[in-house]
Amino acid sequence: MLMQDVRNSVVEVADLNQLKWNLNHLQPVDVGEYITNLPTNQRAIAFRLLNKAQAIDVFEYLPTEVQEELINSLHDVQVVQLVEAMSPDERAELFDELPAGVIKRLLQELSPEQRQATATILGYPEGTAGRVMTTEYVRLREGLTVGEALSKIRRQDEDKETIYYAYVTDDNRTLVRVVSLRQLLFTFPDVLIRDIASDRVLKVRTETPQEEVAQIMKRYDLIAIPVVDREDRLVGIVTIDDVIDILEEEATEDIQKLAGVSGDEAALSPPGVTIRKRLPWLLGIMALYVGAASAIAPFQSVISAVPVLAVIMPIFSNTGGTVGIQALTVTIRGLGVGEVTSKDTMKILRKELFAGIGTAVALCLTMMLLSLIWARPQERWVALVAGAVMASNTIVAVTLGTLLPMGLKRLKLDPALVSGPLVTTMLDTIGFLTFLSLISVALNVLHLPT
Numbered sequence: 001m002l003m004q005d006v007r008n009s010v011v012e013v014a015d016l017n018q019l020k021w022n023l024n025h026l027q028p029v030d031v032g033e034y035i036t037n038l039p040t041n042q043r044a045i046a047f048r049l050l051n052k053a054q055a056i057d058v059f060e061y062l063p064t065e066v067q068e069e070l071i072n073s074l075h076d077v078q079v080v081q082l083v084e085a086m087s088p089d090e091r092a093e094l095f096d097e098l099p100a101g102v103i104k105r106l107l108q109e110l111s112p113e114q115r116q117a118t119a120t121i122l123g124y125p126e127g128t129a130g131r132v133m134t135t136e137y138v139r140l141r142e143g144l145t146v147g148e149a150l151s152k153i154r155r156q157d158e159d160k161e162t163i164y165y166a167y168v169t170d171d172n173r174t175l176v177r178v179v180s181l182r183q184l185l186f187t188f189p190d191v192l193i194r195d196i197a198s199d200r201v202l203k204v205r206t207e208t209p210q211e212e213v214a215q216i217m218k219r220y221d222l223i224a225i226p227v228v229d230r231e232d233r234l235v236g237i238v239t240i241d242d243v244i245d246i247l248e249e250e251a252t253e254d255i256q257k258l259a260g261v262s263g264d265e266a267a268l269s270p271p272g273v274t275i276r277k278r279l280p281w282l283l284g285i286m287a288l289y290v291g292a293a294s295a296i297a298p299f300q301s302v303i304s305a306v307p308v309l310a311v312i313m314p315i316f317s318n319t320g321g322t323v324g325i326q327a328l329t330v331t332i333r334g335l336g337v338g339e340v341t342s343k344d345t346m347k348i349l350r351k352e353l354f355a356g357i358g359t360a361v362a363l364c365l366t367m368m369l370l371s372l373i374w375a376r377p378q379e380r381w382v383a384l385v386a387g388a389v390m391a392s393n394t395i396v397a398v399t400l401g402t403l404l405p406m407g408l409k410r411l412k413l414d415p416a417l418v419s420g421p422l423v424t425t426m427l428d429t430i431g432f433l434t435f436l437s438l439i440s441v442a443l444n445v446l447h448l449p450t
Contacts, residue, residue, distance in 0.1 A: 032061030089134045124207075145193065149179075164224065225237065254336055
């Protein structure tokens with residue numbers, strides 16, 4: 001990485017030559033990180049110090065918002081060169097964020113081949129294989145020999161995103177076989193491709209969800225997977241670098257939803273972005289807590305009569321919510337990585353219930369002990385109620401934490417829509433109503449002392 005004094009030299013004209021040398025001799029991903037971390041008014045200066053080849057490589061490693069910023073600050077010729085050199089899938093991702101007018105202008109400047117490739121990808125729905133695939137792949141015809149295939153790859157496929165696999169199609173571009181570069185290199189030149197290529201081709205369709213694509217590639221240890229249309233015609237491939245991005249995106253989305261954060265908020269996002277991402281959730285959660293508070297409101301006289309309830313209830317609430325979030329997180333994670341499916345609902349529920357019973361007994365005894373410590377002698381009967389409700393709420397928590405995400409999965413919805421605050425609020429409402437109702441019954445019917 002660059003030394004701190006070199007980082008600061010970007011604004012000093014005398015040091016620009018040294019900075020230029022450093023930037024052009026670093027790995028593109030490191031330069032991309034360096035430029036991204038610069039103040040906004042210095043990014044374009046640093047980017048202009050890159051030679052053409054380095055600039056093209058670095059541009060694809062920049063976040064979309066930085067790419068858009070540079071497009072607005074560079075000359076049109078430079079912009080077209082950068083966008084033309086991008087892979088079609090990266091270009092489509094950039095175009096998703098640009099204003100319509102800028103997209104139209106850039107599309108007109110692209111070569112017909114690249115314009116068609118970009119338009120093809122943009123024509124598929126977001127979150128599908130068609131939207132994340134690249135149209136840069138090696139395609140071979142069935143009738144070629146190994147020697148002809150290698151010659152074709154050398155002449156025409158040098159700039160393809162990956163050449164480790166070649167996809168064999170018939171005259172209608174229907175995908176029929178796949179062959180690896182290793183097989184081509186270690187086979188005699190006069191052998192026909194169809195004699196060595198495998199007809200057991202793992203493939204996905206353009207409408208396949210991107211999470212499913214990632215799971216298939218992870219399961220079978222693939223570095224690329226072909227994408228076909230409804231007629232089984234080869235239209236692109238999804239590569240391992242795209243899958244890494246997909247898995248990171250999905251994991252980030254799930255984690256943030258569980259915590260009640262909307263969208264993809266970065267740790268260094270501006271304060272305005274942070275407020276916009278979090279405030280709607282906080283207001284919504286506040287509305288939910290109003291419901292939980294409303295469950296407590298009718299029992300104010302009960303709490304006044306038994307003061308120890310004010311000490312017990314926060315522990316009761318936080319513990320039950322944590323149990324629910326634990327079950328919820330494990331279930332969503334299992335669904336997210338493909339470890340389980342909605343068909344495993346009863347299996348997971350049985351496991352959670354058995355574990356929940358053990359947890360419930362331990363929490364029940366702990367709650368009873370704490371209640372006995374804090375309660376006045378005439379209030380110690382509360383410990384029995386607190387322990388019983390703590391145990392029952394634990395069972396309810398693991399049940400909700402399992403069934404809610406599984407239910408959404410069966411409905412083909414994102415399981416991460418069940419956020420942690422939502423489950424906590426539901427458990428608080430159920431627990432408070434049960435606890436205070438039983439205390440009220442004990443006071444009014446059994447005439448226990450207070």
